[in-house]
Amino acid sequence: DLFRPIIGRVQELTGHSDEEVEENLVAYRVIADHGRAITFLVGDGVLPGNEGRNYVLRMILRRAARFGRKLGLDGCFLDEVAKVVIDNMGPHYPELEARKPFIITTISQEEERFVRTLDAGLARLDEALEALVVAGGDTLSGETTFRLYDTFGLPLEITRDVAEERQLKVDQEGYQAALDDQRKRARHAGTFETRDEETLKRYRTLLEKLQEEGLVADEGVSHDPHTSTEIETTIAVILRDGRSVKSAKEGDEIEVVMPATCFYVESGGQVSDAGFITARSNDKGRASAQAGKESGPAWEIQVESAQSPVAGLIVHTGVVTRGRLRVGAPAWAVVDFERRLDVARNHTATHLLHSELRYILGEHIQQAGALVGPGRLRFDFTHAALLTQDELAAVNRSVNDAILLNYPVETGEESYREAIANGVIALFGDKYGDRVRVIRVGWEDDPFSQELCGGTHVKETGAIGLFHIVSEEGIGAGVRRIEAVTGRAALELVERQMGVLERTAAYLGVTAEEVDRRALTLLEELQAARKQVQQLQQDQARRQFETLVDQAESVGGVSLVSARVSVASMEILREMSDWVRDRIGSGVVVLGAVVGERPAIVAAVTSDLVERGVDARRLIKPLARHVGGGGGGKAALAQAGGKDASQLDSALGRASVVLEEMLAEAQPGAASA
Incomplete structure (x- = not known):
């Protein structure tokens, strides 16, 4: 069993x-x-x-x-x-x-x-x-x-x-x-709104119509984002607000369908390509398009994204930035190459990162999600513990070592069973066909990384340039997230941080290598100065305290000390009220001060008077209203803040009146702390 x-x-x-x-x-x-x-x-x-x-x-x-x-x-x-x-x-x-x-x-x-x-x-x-x-x-x-x-x-x-x-x-x-x-x-x-069934049905109907009219092949839009970043094609459909139109003018937000495209479609955690689609001459082809672009093409669309709402259909979303285009117009579709390369750097870097996390942290590491964009990469992975600084440094260093070695990045297609048998990593839960696309990084007889992947990648790891982890955090039970930058974004980050370091060194009058030690020295000096200031404030409060007890007045047979003092914090104000309350033995203390340009009041009542019904909360509320604020606390101790510091003395002067009214109303046992 x-x-x-x-x-x-x-x-x-x-x-x-x-x-x-x-x-x-x-x-x-x-x-x-x-x-x-x-x-x-x-x-x-x-x-x-x-x-x-x-x-x-x-x-x-x-x-x-x-x-x-x-x-x-x-x-x-x-x-x-x-x-x-x-x-x-x-x-x-x-x-x-x-x-x-x-x-x-x-x-x-x-x-x-x-x-x-x-x-x-x-x-x-x-x-x-x-x-x-x-x-x-x-x-x-x-x-x-x-x-x-x-x-x-x-x-x-x-x-x-x-x-x-x-x-x-x-x-x-x-x-x-x-x-x-x-x-x-x-x-x-959520941030991204899922398309409803009615919208998907409309896209499916559109695809069927395009296929029936022969504008799109039976298998759908021809899609090859890996061979080229530009393609000659035609405008098969223009959609505006979800409806098919014959033309679109400058400023229109539209969706365009073409029989073929080289734009990468958002999938597998990688964002889609961006770029432009512009007018093309039927007989002069690309040369005419390029010349037309310089002198101003008849029309142009700035493409923001490419999506596949239903299998076989690819829509390019963007804005008409020039002229008027019509259905059937010859077109030249061009991917933003620099942006594509930024995305490819980040995507290949996620493969290197995945490999090094498994090597350094253990084989239990599995990808749990990813986002690959032009400006950064985000990689989610299974791991139960926070990564230490040493582990993060080791991962960061190992990925950069792989970049410096300039490993070749090979793309191939093989059977799923063969790939898995050869140790290729597949994402758990994803569905794959009989034939799969494999990305191998490293030498043929000793691959550094090998994964099933349909995304875009650099040809050699050296093209990534630089990899730098910017954050690591937990996002759920047993799942961690690393965000990192590569290439141009990493270079910009280094330049910014080096600039900050050099300016800081200049301010401190030391070399860049000495900034951390100088900062620690300044922190120690600052902490020592703060302790000294705090002690001086305490000494000043003590000196004021000695004179406060002599200012006690009798209100209905109860000792009341109500005074304005000079303190730097609410904490010291509360501490002074405790000192006075302890010294007088039985009585009420109301102290006020201007802290940070705002009035602050503390009321303290000895325990014997609390039992008689004297309540610090009831005492302080009318005083707080007098300075334009509010307060609360317990029967033995309450505090308040306000907005009008000019009324502080007047508010403190009302303490005896409020106390007298309270004593007249109080009954034994009427209040509790």
């Missing part, structure tokens, strides 16, 4: 006898089955989440944790289950051993997060089920089920298990409807 070692380890954790294991065999088998599944899923690069396979992992992990709770395991234990799975299955599946630390950490972190909310979630579920029974119902509403998931992380499956144990049901359709509504709201709130 493959489950026996797992069940044995769980039995050790629970301390159950064999008879107790038999009595709870369902729970033991659920933990064993789910524990093995989550170990393999995490080992394959799946991370807990709220969509697709990520949700499946989260759901079965939490279900196993809940069954562990039923066995009396109040803390985290699934990492121990994973260790047993790895020890027993590792010899047959070596990737489990290679990724053991990552698997254990990922499972532990997810279980810890769930355990923190599990008790609260189950308590709310109990309340909901009890209320359901009292009301005579037998089906928990989908809205309540979804709220338990959304607020406490209780998956539908756990709620259903608990309900079934009490012979109750769950409205699963209602739950799914609530979940779908939330996802729709999230999509609409």
Whole structure:
């Protein structure tokens, strides 16, 4: 029995006898089955989440944790289950051993997060089920089920298990409807708006019409972004506001379809190409187009992006910057080559980065997302811990070493099975056809990196120029993100930072190499000066304090010290009120000061007067209104701030009046701290 070692380890954790294991065999088998599944899923690069396979992992992990709770395991234990799975299955599946630390950490972190909310979630579920029974119902509403998931992380499956144990049901359709509504709201709130079905239908109809008229091949728009960055073609369709039009004029925002294009279409994390489409003479071709561009072409479109809303159709979105174009017009489509090269540098750099992260941090590293643009690259990867400065420096240095070695970047096409057998990395969860495009970096007999990829790349790593990591952060459970720059953007960053360094060195009167040491020295001197200033402020406050006690007046038999003082911070003002309150033994203290050009007031009441109903909060509010502000606190200590410092003395003068009114109203025990 493959489950026996797992069940044995769980039995050790629970301390159950064999008879107790038999009595709870369902729970033991659920933990064993789910524990093995989550170990393999995490080992394959799946991370807990709220969509697709990520949700499946989260759901079965939490279900196993809940069954562990039923066995009396109040803390985290699934990492121990994973260790047993790895020890027993590792010899047959070596990737489990290679990724053991990552698997254990990922499972532990997810279980810890769930355990923190599990008790609260189950308590709310109990309340909901009890209320359901009292009301005579037998089906928990989908809205309540979804709220338990959304607020406490209780998956539908756990709620259903608990309900079934009490012979109750769950409205699963209602739950799914609530979940779908939330996802729709999230999509609409997102940066990028998903095209609706009606729009997609319109694009599909357009493609079918173009194919029927022979304007586009049966397989769709001819698309080759890798061979050339410019192409002779024609304008097949012009769309304005989603509708087909015969022409467009300067200033119009339009979408254009051509029978063929060399523009890279946004996909796989890489942004689309930009460029221009301009008028072309039928008989003179490119030379005429180039000459026309210099003297002014009849029309021109500045292309901002190229998208493929449906398979086989590519639309170029942009603005007409000159003239009027018509459907059927000969055209010259030209990609912005410098921008394309910037994107290619960043894309090849992501492959180098991926390779070095796996080499330095471990084989558990897998790509979890990417964004490759002309100005920067963003690479998301599976890793449970914050990268240290030494690790970041090592990755940065290794990628630049690969750039300096000027490795060749080869592009080839081969069968998917052959590529995987040769160690090519495929993105987990992506779907590939029988033939795939492979990007290999390095020497043929010793590749530095090899991945399945359809994006644009440089021919040699030396073309990247320079790689520099600008940030590293966590973006989710077990997922880190690195942002970096290459090429021109990296050069601009270095120039800016070197400029800052050189100017700072000049200001400090040292060389660039001495800036950090000089900065540390200045920081130490600044800290020492601040301590000295703070001590002087304390001494000044002490001197003022000695004179304040003598200023006490009697209001209704209660000692009141109300005075304006000179202090630099609210902290010292509160401290002075404590000193005076402690010195007078029984009484009320109201101190005011101008701190940062704004009036500030503190009121303090001794404990015996608090018991008699004297309340610092009630005392300070009318004073605060007098200086154009508000305040609050506790009965024994309250503070306020305002806007009109010119009214501070007047406000402090009202303290005796307010106190007298309060004493007249106060009854023993009327206020509490």
